[in-house]
Amino acid sequence: MNAEKRLQDLGLVLPSPPLAVANYVPAVRTGHLLVVSGQLPFGLDGAISGDHKGKLGRDVFNEAGQEAARLCALNVLAQVRAALGSLNDVKRCVRIGGYVNSSPGFTAISAVVNGASDLMVAVFGDAGRHARLAVGVAELPLDAAVEVEAMFEVK
Amino acid sequence: MNAEKRLQDLGLVLPSPPLAVANYVPAVRTGHLLVVSGQLPFGLDGAISGDHKGKLGRDVFNEAGQEAARLCALNVLAQVRAALGSLNDVKRCVRIGGYVNSSPGFTAISAVVNGASDLMVAVFGDAGRHARLAVGVAELPLDAAVEVEAMFEVK
Amino acid sequence: MNAEKRLQDLGLVLPSPPLAVANYVPAVRTGHLLVVSGQLPFGLDGAISGDHKGKLGRDVFNEAGQEAARLCALNVLAQVRAALGSLNDVKRCVRIGGYVNSSPGFTAISAVVNGASDLMVAVFGDAGRHARLAVGVAELPLDAAVEVEAMFEVK
Numbered sequence: 001m002n003a004e005k006r007l008q009d010l011g012l013v014l015p016s017p018p019l020a021v022a023n024y025v026p027a028v029r030t031g032h033l034l035v036v037s038g039q040l041p042f043g044l045d046g047a048i049s050g051d052h053k054g055k056l057g058r059d060v061f062n063e064a065g066q067e068a069a070r071l072c073a074l075n076v077l078a079q080v081r082a083a084l085g086s087l088n089d090v091k092r093c094v095r096i097g098g099y100v101n102s103s104p105g106f107t108a109i110s111a112v113v114n115g116a117s118d119l120m121v122a123v124f125g126d127a128g129r130h131a132r133l134a135v136g137v138a139e140l141p142l143d144a145a146v147e148v149e150a151m152f153e154v155k
Numbered sequence: 156m157n158a159e160k161r162l163q164d165l166g167l168v169l170p171s172p173p174l175a176v177a178n179y180v181p182a183v184r185t186g187h188l189l190v191v192s193g194q195l196p197f198g199l200d201g202a203i204s205g206d207h208k209g210k211l212g213r214d215v216f217n218e219a220g221q222e223a224a225r226l227c228a229l230n231v232l233a234q235v236r237a238a239l240g241s242l243n244d245v246k247r248c249v250r251i252g253g254y255v256n257s258s259p260g261f262t263a264i265s266a267v268v269n270g271a272s273d274l275m276v277a278v279f280g281d282a283g284r285h286a287r288l289a290v291g292v293a294e295l296p297l298d299a300a301v302e303v304e305a306m307f308e309v310k
Numbered sequence: 311m312n313a314e315k316r317l318q319d320l321g322l323v324l325p326s327p328p329l330a331v332a333n334y335v336p337a338v339r340t341g342h343l344l345v346v347s348g349q350l351p352f353g354l355d356g357a358i359s360g361d362h363k364g365k366l367g368r369d370v371f372n373e374a375g376q377e378a379a380r381l382c383a384l385n386v387l388a389q390v391r392a393a394l395g396s397l398n399d400v401k402r403c404v405r406i407g408g409y410v411n412s413s414p415g416f417t418a419i420s421a422v423v424n425g426a427s428d429l430m431v432a433v434f435g436d437a438g439r440h441a442r443l444a445v446g447v448a449e450l451p452l453d454a455a456v457e458v459e460a461m462f463e464v465k
Contacts, residue, residue, distance in 0.1 A: 022420065023427040024442040028404050030463040031342060032186060035405045038443040094183050095190045099445045102294040110177065110296045117178040132179040133193040133304045135254045136294030139412040139446030141420045149443045153185040187341060249338050250345045257449040265332065265451045272333040287334040288348040288459045290409045291449030308340040 003087035003123050007077075010122060015044050015071075017078040027083040029154065032091075036079050038099070038149040040142060041071035053143045056136075057106030060145040069098060069115030072148035076116075077123065084154060092153040093120045093130040099147045102136030109136050116148045158242035158278050162232075165277060170199050170226075172233040182238040184309065187246075191234050193254070193304040195297060196226035208298045211291075212261030215300040224253060224270030227303035231271075232278065239309060247308040248275045248285040254302040257291030264291050271303045313397035313433050317387075320432060325354050325381075327388040337393040339464065342401075346389050348409070348459040350452060351381035363453045366446075367416030370455040379408060379425030382458035386426075387433065394464060402463040403430045403440040409457040412446030419446050426458045 007014070020026050020037065027036045041052040052068035054060050060068065073096075081087055098113030100106075113134040120128035130150075140147050162169070175181050175192065182191045196207040207223035209215050215223065228251075236242055253268030255261075268289040275283035285305075295302050317324070330336050330347065337346045351362040362378035364370050370378065383406075391397055408423030410416075423444040430438035440460075450457050 020442075022424045023431040023439060024406075025439045026441070028402065028439075028441045030402065030404050035441040035461070037441040038445070092183065092185065094185050096179075097443065099443075100294075105294070107294055107296060107298045109294060114177045121178040129178060129180045129183075131181070131183045131190040131192040131304075132175075133252065133254075133302075134296055135193070135292045135302060137445045138293045138448045139410075139415070139417055139419060141417060141444055143417045147443075147445060149441075151190070247338065247340065249340050251334075255449075259448075261449055262451060262453045264449060269332045276333040284333060284335045284338075286336070286338045286345040286347040286459075287330075288407065288409075288457070289451055290348070290447045290457060293448045306345070 001125060001127055003090060006123050014078040015042055015075055017082040018042055018075060026079040032153055034083060034152045034154045036076050036150045038147045039072045039075035040144040040147055041068040042075055043071060048142060048144055052145045054145060055101045055103040056112060056145060058103035062108060062111060065112040065145055066115030068145040069112050069148060070119050072146050073116035073119040076148055076150045080152060089155045090124060090152050091155055092127045093124055094151045094153050095131045097133045097149045099135060099137045101140045101145050109134050156280060156282055158245060161278050169233040170197055170230055172237040173197055173230060181234040187308055189238060189307045189309045191231050191305045193302045194227045194230035195299040195302055196223040197230055198226060203297060203299055207300045209300060210256045210258040211267060211300060213258035217266060220267040220300055221270030223300040224267050224303060225274050227301050228271035228274040231303055231305045244310045245279060245307050246310055247282045248279055249306045249308050250286045252288045252304045254290060254292045256295045256300050264289050311435060311437055313400060316433050324388040325352055325385055327392040328352055328385060336389040342463055344393060344462045344464045346386050346460045348457045349382045349385035350454040350457055351378040352385055353381060358452060358454055362455045364455060365411045365413040366422060366455060368413035372421060375422040375455055376425030378455040379422050379458060380429050382456050383426035383429040386458055386460045399465045400434060400462050401465055402437045403434055404461045404463050405441045407443045407459045409445060409447045411450045411455050416446060419444050
């Protein structure tokens with residue numbers, strides 16, 4: 001598996017890994033696990049687009065929601081590369097937690113989080129298949145539409 | 156500990172382990188940890204009963220909520236057996252996360268999640284006692300009343 | 311690192327570690343990981359103050375919210391000491407999950423959870439810097455304003 005090459009073949013560019021703005025860090029390694037902080041859908045310009053802010057079912061609709069989840073996952077990968085030096089040091093994506101900013105009655109939560117899951121498999125192949133939590137939350141930091149955290153097994 | 160025998164003695168039948176319907180998997184093993192995806196309260200017929208859909212405190216009331224959490228936990232066990240071959244390969248239930256679909260003002264979240272916790276101890280005895288997160292969420296996939304994820308230490 | 315001495319130097323007293331009131335336990339060790347159950351903002355008197363109940367942005371405002379998160383973190387530490395015998399057996403705070411009881415439109419979730427993150431760094435120094443999830447939830451047990459769970463690497 002050469003995840004860096006796959007990323008290149010897919011024409012994907014990782015955003016600059018957002019800095020943690022308080023007394024936490026973007027990722028912690030313990031043994032063979034790398035735990036990545038919840039990431040928001042920052043774009044390549046370092047900002048969250050208006051299309052990816054607010055609640056699913058009210059302000060953000062399915063395709064934009066999936067794209068927001070995909071951007072969260074790209075930020076997760078940016079943090080993994082920053083922590084390890086290369087995505088090629090990932091052995092497996094173990095778990096992602098997908099938290100969807102949901103308006104009352106919005107239950108298509110799994111479809112939104114697929115934006116993140118699909119990216120993991122596009123980049124890591126079968127090693128990208130992960131256990132997953134997908135829930136609808138009341139609010140998210142910066143009014144983001146989606147937040148994604150992750151855990152990886154690393155070399 | 157013979158968890159398979161306990162299950163039998165309790166007269167419990169595990170549902171067919173639900174397939175992951177997207178680019179994720181029901182469970183991932185890393186080292187001695189098994190991480191199980193969030194499970195919904197599917198019954199033996201593979202469907203979520205109307206009694207286990209909607210919000211606690213509005214559509215679903217305490218006993219049905221506990222039963223929904225218990226069903227989520229049975230689905231967790233079905234995934235564990237599918238992943239490991241036997242529940243007897245579990246050394247310990249390490250953590251469960253219980254996410255309760257809560258209407259405004261519903262705070263009896265712990266009582267609902269006890270439906271899952273009690274099942275773990277019924278099946279695994281003291282090795283079923285786990286660390287726990289219990290929170291009330293805004294929405295859940297398929298309008299389920301409860302979702303439960305879990306982490307186990309395995310042989 | 312002498313976390314017990316730091317705690318003393320900071321004049322901090324840990325609350326009595328709350329007992330789990332059902333079939334779960336406050337903390338589980340697996341290998342070199344200690345997983346701590348979600349903790350509520352109990353004070354030294356064993357109760358949740360009215361100031362730390364209800365929703366951020368409606369009943370609880372920023373400073374009281376941060377203080378609630380800090381109290382959750384003190385309860386996490388109380389559980390760590392009860393589990394390990396001493397905070398000095400902590401090698402690293404790996405992750406905290408901060409769940410903020412958020413009223414509609416309350417998005418200053420990160421600022422609230424900083425109350426917990428800051429305490430970890432005050433007590434453990436750089437080893438207290440953790441990966442973090444911060445989300446706004448619909449409801450919490452006992453109508454608490456904040457709930458914090460944690461994972462540590464231990465000796």
